[in-house]
Amino acid sequence: MVSSAGEGVRMCHICPYYTFLSLKVSYSETKEAAKHIGGEQCHQSTHRFLLLGHKQSKMEHGSYQDQSASTFTLPDEDHTLANALRFTLNQDPRVTVCGYSIPHPSEARVNIRVQTTGDPANEVLKDSCQDLMLLCQHVRSTFDQAVADFKNNKGSESE
Amino acid sequence: MPKIPLSDLPVLPQNHLPLHILLQKTRVSCNNDAPTNTEDIIYSGAYAAMGVDNSLRLDEFRKNFKVKVIKLSEEDMEFDLIGIDASIANAFRRILISELPTMAIEKVLVANSSSVVQDEVLAHRLGLIPIQVDPRLFEYMSENDVPNEKNTIVFKLHFKCERKSGERRTVYSHDLKWLPSGSEYMLPTENSSDPSSKPKTYTSFTSSQDSLPEFLNNPITVTPGIIITKLGPGQEIELEAHAVKGLGQTHAKWSPVATAWYRMLPEVILPRDIIGEAAQKLVNKCPVKVFDIEDMGDGVKRATVARPRACTLCRECIREPGWENKVELRRVRDHFIFTIESTGAMPPEVLFTEAVQILEDKCERVITVLS
Known part of the structure; x- marks a missing residue:
């Protein structure tokens, strides 16, 4: 189902839109992850289908036996959040594999696959979101400070 | 392949990355x-x-x-x-x-347009005009909302080119006039004979926007100087434009x-000093003047990287064979x-x-x- 299409990017034979963005895994692992990232068509009987809330909810596809591997569906999100999360997830030592895909361009959702060394995947994803938030907060405060400094300097120069 | 004892293998550097990997x-x-x-x-x-x-x-x-x-x-x-x-x-x-989010013109009510520009093209051009107002002061208008002072900004455009003048006139974006009290156009009513009902306009403002503290001495304007259309003698445009809040992913006009x-x-x-003729050659190669020549004394001229930030990576400097190593x-x-x-x-x-x-x-x- 999955073939290699250059370094880091893997494509599916069946659907032209179905690509993986830089999964840091071996071929067999990618196949395993690919099966899950693909979404609905690969549900196995052991997998739970969690629908938390209504339309704005996140869906989690994982298995009851193994909490350490899950696929999360984020509705109304795109590369903006998914790629940033992929970065923070990959930087977490508890994560063995992670990647994301947008199953179809006309569908506003993104699937994020997280496989961990043992910790529950949703906890790890939550922590990654937290990391990204803290990172953003630091960017914001540093930026505001830099702008304020620049304005002050400019003010003193023109005097 | 001969077996190498483990002890003879080169020691990997620990706790720091070798330069080439860094x-x-x-x-x-x-x-x-x-x-x-x-x-x-x-x-x-x-x-x-x-x-x-x-x-x-x-x-x-x-x-x-x-x-x-x-x-x-x-x-x-x-x-x-x-x-x-x-x-x-x-x-x-x-x-x-x-x-x-920003505010952008979404609805255009055309009362009269005899310009050669079609109404839909005109509406599109109006939509792309940036409105100089902080969108955080407004709310989104959802499908079932009525346009009110919280979610809509109304502009009026009435421009006529006199037949007598014989000249063409240009309509600019700054000819759009802000209507703080909302639309002036009446909604067509089914039983207009009923005198008790107050005639309704296309918007239902409960108060005038210019009474709000944010806009009291700060009228809402659009970016001036953008040409909307040109009118020939005798042509006229009369319309109202309603701006709402939106996102760039819906349409670029909201970006x-x-x-x-x-x-x-x-x-x-x-990596190595480039001196003499080669240095001059390098300086001449770069279209954005990244390199300079410094005098080393004794008439030796050496190329230096003076403005790396200007480099566009056009790769002109390494195009010629042999230069890639230099x-x-x-x-x-x-x-x-x-x-x-x-x-x-x-x-x-x-x-x-x-x-x-x-x-x-x-x-x-x-x-x-x-x-």
Whole structure:
């Protein structure tokens, strides 16, 4: 189902839109992850289908036996959040594999696959979101400070 | 293959990366045929064999992250983001372009238009005019909402080119007049004979917008000087334009930036001294004048990299055979030169802060749903 299409990017034979963005895994692992990232068509009987809330909810596809591997569906999100999360997830030592895909361009959702060394995947994803938030907060405060400094300097120069 | 005893294998450096790997990690090399090492190494265990932890440590990030403002005016801004990953910088860029709200003209009620420009083309042109108002003062209008003073801005355009003048006249964006009390056009009513019912307009403002403290001495305007259309003698345009709040992902007219982009900091290295005629040749090769010549004394002239930031990586300097070894072009992977051009609704520094805020909100939403 999955073939290699250059370094880091893997494509599916069946659907032209179905690509993986830089999964840091071996071929067999990618196949395993690919099966899950693909979404609905690969549900196995052991997998739970969690629908938390209504339309704005996140869906989690994982298995009851193994909490350490899950696929999360984020509705109304795109590369903006998914790629940033992929970065923070990959930087977490508890994560063995992670990647994301947008199953179809006309569908506003993104699937994020997280496989961990043992910790529950949703906890790890939550922590990654937290990391990204803290990172953003630091960017914001540093930026505001830099702008304020620049304005002050400019003010003193023109005097 | 002969067996090598374990003790004879070269010792891998521990706890630090060898130079060539560090180079792969922190720089993109721009070679003659194609750039290499373009992919980020973000996996936390990528250098585990060398005892190097590649995971994200926030205190480390806080220590290394820097912002340098290069240029700042009311409309555009250039700044350096140093020590951040491309995926985060790109998230900011994408949010700036498509997920920050602004006000833009969405509905145009044409009472009269004898201009040669078709109504739909005219409406499209009006939609693209930036409105100089802070969108945070307004609410979104959903499908079932009635246009009111909280979610709609109404502009009027009435322009006539007199037949007598015999000249063509140009209609500019600043000919749009703000109507703080809302639409002046009456809704067609079914039983107009009923005198008790108050005639209704296309908007239902309960109060005039210019009585709000934000707009009291600060009328809402659009960017002046944009040509909307030209009218010939005898032609006339009379219309009302209703602006609402929206996002750039719906239509580019709601994008608060003309554009927002970044580039990685170029790095130009001369591994060996280039002197004499070759130095002059190198200086002449570069179309953006990255190189200079310095006098070494005794008439020896050496090429130096004076303005690496100006480099566009056109690779003209390494195009000729043999030059690829003399000049190394690289990009610093975690140094972004970010440029924001605002359309005027909000100053660029506010836009960036808002964009970061939106990414934070997205994370928070995911956390809330997961817990």
